[in-house]
Amino acid sequence: MYNLVQHSQDYIRRSPFHTCFSIHYLPIIKPSSLHRLLRFLSPILLPSPFHKTLTLVSAMALNPSDQASTGMFFPTQTPGTVLCCTCGVVMAPNPANMCVKCLRSRVDITEGLPRQAVVNFCPDCSSYLQPPNKWLRFNLDSQELLHFLVKRLHTRFSRLVTLTHAEFMFTEPHSKRIKIRLRVRREVMNGAILEQPHIVEFVVHDKLCLSCSRLQANPDQWVAAVQLRQHVPHRRTFLFLEQLILRHGAATRAVRIADAPHGLDFFFASRSHAIRFVDFVNSVAPVQYRTDKQLVSHDPKSNVYNYKHTFSVEISPICREDLICLPPKVAHSLGNLGPLVICTKVSNSIVLMDPFTLRVAYLNATQYWSDPFRPLLSSRQLVEYSILDIEPESDIVTVGGSRYQLAYVQVARMSDFSNVFTVKTHLGHLLNVGDNALGYDLFGANPNDMEMDKYKGLVLPDCVLMKKSYEEARARRSGKQRNFKLKRLDIEVEPTGGRKGEDDKRNDEYQKFIEDLEENPELRFNISLYKNDNYEPSEMGSSMADAEEIPSVPVEELVADLEGLDIGDGQDQE
The missing domain is CATH 3.10.450 (Nuclear Transport Factor 2; Chain: A,)
Structure with missing residues (x-):
């Protein structure tokens, strides 16, 4: 007789002739444990003729609902119970032999x-x-x-x-x-x-935190100031930088934001917050900065000094759509690019392109500030031209993520059709006969640039086209709302004192910035455009032709305006 003991209460017996196989199953053994044991012993102890017998016997390990379907007798299993040693209530056994109420009354x-x-x-x-x-x-x-x-x-x-x-x-x-x-x-x-x-x-x-207590005591009290400046005749860069700051929450720790000539001033309650902001600006624009500090108070007993820190940050004067004449040293370092180039993009580096050959070069902040230069003409000096004829020179190519096509076009100024110019442009894929385009008039301009005088025998084109113009279509659609809106920083602006022209100039620059966002998808990539709830689609008819002609922002790029959203959630203050 062969005995196999797995637990203290179950064992298996088998005759010497392998003809008898019996299992003594006691209620104390769990059915799941018995079922696993039978499956383990099946290929070892039983030849194939006895698999059917094993199947019947293993039914004892089934659930009660499945056991009834087998037609076999199974003993009823009743869980053991004991009496509480204190109150005598029937309960399941536990190491203390006390019910839950008695345990809680004795132990808290x-x-x-x-x-x-x-x-x-x-x-x-x-x-x-x-x-x-x-x-x-x-x-x-x-x-x-x-x-x-x-x-x-x-x-x-x-x-x-x-x-x-x-x-x-x-x-x-x-x-x-x-x-x-x-x-x-x-x-x-x-x-x-x-x-x-x-x-x-x-x-x-x-309890007020340190920064809020300082602000309550003196709203103008600050520890660090960031003076952001760009010496150009427009504020397009700051309009775009404002949207980047809102998108990334870079100025959430600013105590106050004030308008200043040629820039903005950001005031912070901590020097570390100002350093973070300067690092952010350095990551999105080609800048150079210097720091300074001024002693405010000193405690000789504890040797504690209180300073006010100032960060003077200067942004490169090169902006998108500027016409530039590269200095000979810079042009040589860029592989003899240009020298007449246009700026197509500005981030932490400057992207320059030759509009006559489609060659592209990248200039980072270190390279620019080692040999700085200024633009020859800026976007405020663009002139509107009419396209009289166009002849493509090459196929459409993709350069730096944008599509271009070289072509020869005949153009005339909208203000003077007596002079017709034939020039080479990179906008052959956009322009058609009868369209209008904005460009720089080099025929009637008198540029005063020292870098241009260094090139002997340099022949300038009559004009350099920069982009397609939609002024006529926009004039027909004037007064209608757009399907998107932008958020603005809370900037303290000093009263203009009756200078109405300054306010009109700011409004015009903001409208030009909105139009640039509609025309250029690359500008919309890193900023947030919000749905305008007051927007009403225009009626059918002539407005459909204008809508097809004027670039617009797709609805898929718009996000819902969540007024309660707190960008700085979960961030620490120092």
Whole structure:
């Protein structure tokens, strides 16, 4: 007889002639354990004729609902019960032999746990203090706030109990109370594990953070200032930079933003915030900067100095659509590019293209500021031309992600049709006979550029076309709203004092910037355009022809305007 014992209560017997196979199954063995045992022993102990017998016997390991379908008799399994040693109630056995009520009456696992705590809250910037001096911003009833509050209790909880669950309880927003319900677990008498709820109430104390307290004492008080400047006759760069700042939340820590001649001033309550902002501007524009500091106060006893820091940041005067005559040294370093080139894109580097050969070169900030130069003509000097004839010279090619085609065109100024010019352009894929284009008039211009005088025998073209013009179609559509809108920074602008021309100039520049966004998809790539809820599509008819001719922003690129969105959520303050 062969005996195999897996547990203390089950064994298997098999006759010497392999003709008898019996299993003694006791109720104390789980059916799932018996079923696994039978499947394991099937290929070892039983030849193939006895597989059917094994299948019948293994039915004992099935669920009660499946056992009834086999027609066999199975003993009823009843879980064991004991009496509570204190109150005598029937219960399932446990190491303490006591029911839950008696255990809780004798042992309080929440003893020593705090039931009330204090959390400091800054009402001005909606941030919470994480001792000793770090402020974190959270939304009310958010998972981040719950994790922050539980972490405050973790040091005292971890020595006594194990935390298994946490959730907020409803409190009135104005009650200055935050309640959280915890479920804690702890080992009690003779190894029994007891779990019960525990409520902790946080009392919210209002306390201004360092930056807000300084602002309350003196709204003009700041520690670091960033003076952003670009010495050009327009503000197109700052309009685009404003949208980048809003998109990335780069100025959320600014105490104040003020308008200044040729730029903007950003004031911060911390030097580190100003450094972050300067790094952001350096990543999106070719800049150079220098720093300075001024002593405000000094405590000789503690040897503490308080300074005001100033960052003077200068942006390159080269802008998109500028016409440039490269200095000979720069042109030679770029592979004899140009010398007459146009700027097609400005980011942390400058993209230059020869409009007559479609050669492209990239100039980073270090290369530019080592040999700086200024544009020959800027976008405010563009002149409108009419296309009289066009003859493509080459096929359409893609250069730097944009499509171009070299072509010869006959053009005449809209203000003077007596002179007709034949020039070479890179806009052959956009222009057709009868269209209008904006370009630089070199025939009637008198450029005063020292770099141009260094090129002996340089012959300038009569004009350089820059882009297609939609002025006539826009004039027919004037007064109608667009399907998108832009957000603006809260900039303090000094009163113009009756200079109405200055306000009109700013409005015109903003409208030109909006038109550039519609015409150039690359400009819209890194900024956020929001849906205009007040937009109403124009009526059918002549407006359809204008809509097909004038570039517009697709609806797919627009995002919903969420007024309650806080870009700086979860960031720390110093």
